[in-house]
Amino acid sequence: MAIERTLAIIKPDAVGRGLTGEILSRIHAAKFHIIAIKTRRLTKKEAEGFYAVHRERPFFQELTEFMSTSKAVVIVLESENAIAKWRDTMGATDPAKAASGTIRKELGASIQHNCTHGSDAAETAAFEIGYFFSGSELI
């Protein structure tokens, strides 16, 4: 298995509910290395650029408004198989369908307010990490 990096976001719903520490402790328990981390309130335009693959979906406006309402925590995680491993740690998009023990199952409120984001493939991870972090922040 290869060492990979993935982009995680603790979304505004989770930050607003005071769940940042709980989610960081789950990241620690799953043995990811945190390569870079920052808090950030996305602008609407930044959220639209980040989720551009979803621009034709019916929930695009709602999603990008939600993602730009208040601060998020943006994190670069590294581990073996980090992309799939972080998606397993988060659970399925809809908390009602997520496996027990996952972040979304235990902490998520709805399909939109599902606490965290994770890159879904190597190419999207590279795009998403570069969207928020410069090279000198990733050493």
Ligand code: ATP
């Ligand atoms: P993410 O990309 O945030 O890690 P994901 O890959 O599990 O989540 P996507 O299909 O990429 O799911 O959807 C992106 C985000 O859009 C979801 O995490 C959720 O916040 C929101 N979303 C997805 N489906 C819906 C929906 N049917 N209604 C409202 N919001 C949705």
Ligand code: MG
């Ligand atoms: Mg996605």
